[in-house]
Amino acid sequence: MQDSQGTANVTSRYRPIGGWLETPRDLQPSLDTSVTADVVVVGGGFAGLSTALELASTAADVVLLEQEFAGFGASGRNAGYLAGGQGLDYDMFLKRVSADQVRQIVRYFEEGVTYVEGKIAQYGIECDYLRTGLLRAGIHPSQEKKLRESMAHGNEFGASAQFLGEKELRARGIPPAFLFGYLTANGGTLQPGKYVLGLRRAAIDAGVRIFEKSPLVRYVEGPTVRCETEKGSATAPFVVFATNGYTPQLGLLRDKVVPIRVSALETQPLTPAQLAALGWENREGITTQHLIMESHRLTVDNRLVLTTKHLDYVYGSKTPNVPDKVAYKELAGLLGERFPMLGRVAVRACWSGYISFAYDALPVVGETGDRGNILYTAGCSGHGVGTQSYVGRLLSDRVRGIEHPMLAALRHATPRTLPEPLQWGMMKSMFGAAHFLDNRVNRKVRN
Numbered sequence: 383m384q385d386s387q388g389t390a391n392v393t394s395r396y397r398p399i400g401g402w403l404e405t406p407r408d409l410q411p412s413l414d415t416s417v418t419a420d421v422v423v424v425g426g427g428f429a430g431l432s433t434a435l436e437l438a439s440t441a442a443d444v445v446l447l448e449q450e451f452a453g454f455g456a457s458g459r460n461a462g463y464l465a466g467g468q469g470l471d472y473d474m475f476l477k478r479v480s481a482d483q484v485r486q487i488v489r490y491f492e493e494g495v496t497y498v499e500g501k502i503a504q505y506g507i508e509c510d511y512l513r514t515g516l517l518r519a520g521i522h523p524s525q526e527k528k529l530r531e532s533m534a535h536g537n538e539f540g541a542s543a544q545f546l547g548e549k550e551l552r553a554r555g556i557p558p559a560f561l562f563g564y565l566t567a568n569g570g571t572l573q574p575g576k577y578v579l580g581l582r583r584a585a586i587d588a589g590v591r592i593f594e595k596s597p598l599v600r601y602v603e604g605p606t607v608r609c610e611t612e613k614g615s616a617t618a619p620f621v622v623f624a625t626n627g628y629t630p631q632l633g634l635l636r637d638k639v640v641p642i643r644v645s646a647l648e649t650q651p652l653t654p655a656q657l658a659a660l661g662w663e664n665r666e667g668i669t670t671q672h673l674i675m676e677s678h679r680l681t682v683d684n685r686l687v688l689t690t691k692h693l694d695y696v697y698g699s700k701t702p703n704v705p706d707k708v709a710y711k712e713l714a715g716l717l718g719e720r721f722p723m724l725g726r727v728a729v730r731a732c733w734s735g736y737i738s739f740a741y742d743a744l745p746v747v748g749e750t751g752d753r754g755n756i757l758y759t760a761g762c763s764g765h766g767v768g769t770q771s772y773v774g775r776l777l778s779d780r781v782r783g784i785e786h787p788m789l790a791a792l793r794h795a796t797p798r799t800l801p802e803p804l805q806w807g808m809m810k811s812m813f814g815a816a817h818f819l820d821n822r823v824n825r826k827v828r829n
């Protein structure tokens with residue numbers, strides 16, 4: 383079956399891991415004995431690896447448990463936008479925390495960019511980082527008012543951005559589907575697979591004992607926490623849950639965060655003629671002003687990577703590693719709609735992953751357990767390249783008894799999630815309404 387792009391059945395391009403990486407050849411051993419450590423970290427994404435690295439730099443003995451391989455989760459599947467504090471859900475934040483706290487939270491996002499840039503340099507991670515800034519764009523005049531309002535809010539809270547009209551976008555070579563937008567100078571795009579595997583390599587080199595293919599099945603609280611895998615256990619005075627969208631399945635944060643499935647599609651490299659027709663010399667990462675945004679980027683090896691547009695939620699906060707055919711079809715359709723000058727473009731891969739979302743869209747970072755020795759981070763809401771890396775510093779300080787000012791800024795009461803089937807009903811209706819309204823805008827553009 384051919385779609386409008388001539389891409390034979392995009393679902394056949396499905397990968398059960400991110401398109402950016404392969405399972406590492408040096409897979410670390412699985413845990414089949416009982417070990418002890420100063421800290422056990424569960425989850426090997428940006429958050430878990432960064433926490434482990436920060437702790438290792440203070441000479442702590444760290445064990446990291448990962449169900450598959452470090453980079454298996456969202457950290458190896460995302461679009462690679464290293465973004466600061468622009469384009470966040472400020473209105474939602476303001477319902478829960480003061481304007482002053484919002485300002486500090488925006489600073490947390492902004493500092494996340496600097497943190498990642500510093501770590502890339504410190505560990506010498508070659509991850510194709512392009513410090514191009516990022517563009518939030520409108521594809522139809524009806525989106526301009528909201529886009530300007532959001533930009534003004536971001537500017538007010540400390541994430542600076544500049545509005546660019548159609549002439550300025552054309553002068554920059556941005557593809558013509560994008561009519562206007564705002565550019566944030568802070569940040570850019572990177573190759574997330576290379577970044578997360580670079581962190582993994584740095585953690586191994588720093589002496590972190592990583593156990594892969596070692597899913598946590600149970601943990602027992604106490605003055606020390608025992609983390610059990612099928613065949614072994616790791617015990618420490620502190621455990622850090624860096625399992626993001628997978629956390630509710632572990633019986634933790636079920637009342638605070640919801641996993642949401644986000645999908646991505648990557649093309650084969652564009653030909654020189656297609657590249658010339660496209661323009662886009664600076665390769666700024668672009669997101670759109672839809673209710674469920676589209677993201678479009680051009681990689682250093684000339685592939686288009688499109689993500690989001692279609693979100694989904696699985697009943698009971700489950701996180702099955704399965705294809706999302708509807709999302710891939712919609713993303714494939716976007717190739718023709720946003721980039722008609724390219725003609726046929728072959729799809730190389732599609733994949734999906736899970737982010738976690740709190741009802742107030744704010745990060746969920748803190749501790750639990752009678753002794754406060756079970757730490758967690760989740761609620762990245764799809765903005766985790768910077769913050770889920772930077773959170774490692776905050777959590778490592780917390781283990782050492784230091785309250786980092788940014789951790790203090792993040793503390794607030796997260797709204798309680800709904801029980802099933804109410805949550806399923808709410809998520810489905812919310813996504814359904816957003817798709818309906820976004821499609822109305824897209825239809826206007828087509829017409």
Ligand SMILES: Cc1cc2nc3c(=O)[nH]c(=O)nc-3n(C[C@H](O)[C@H](O)[C@H](O)COP(=O)(O)OP(=O)(O)OC[C@H]3O[C@@H](n4cnc5c(N)ncnc54)[C@H](O)[C@@H]3O)c2cc1C
Binds near residue numbers: 425449454463465625
């Ligand atoms: C398609 C997509 C596009 C995105 N685009 C962007 C973007 O452009 N910019 C941005 O800032 N953010 C983006 N995000 C979000 C970003 O990827 C996440 O915020 C970030 O990767 C979260 O990192 P993490 O370490 O908290 O979680 P994860 O990377 O999900 O890591 C959690 C880890 O825990 C492991 N785990 C789970 N259960 C267990 C268990 N029982 N035992 C042991 N290990 C376990 C998992 O295997 C996984 O490796 C995107 C996400 C997706 C899915």
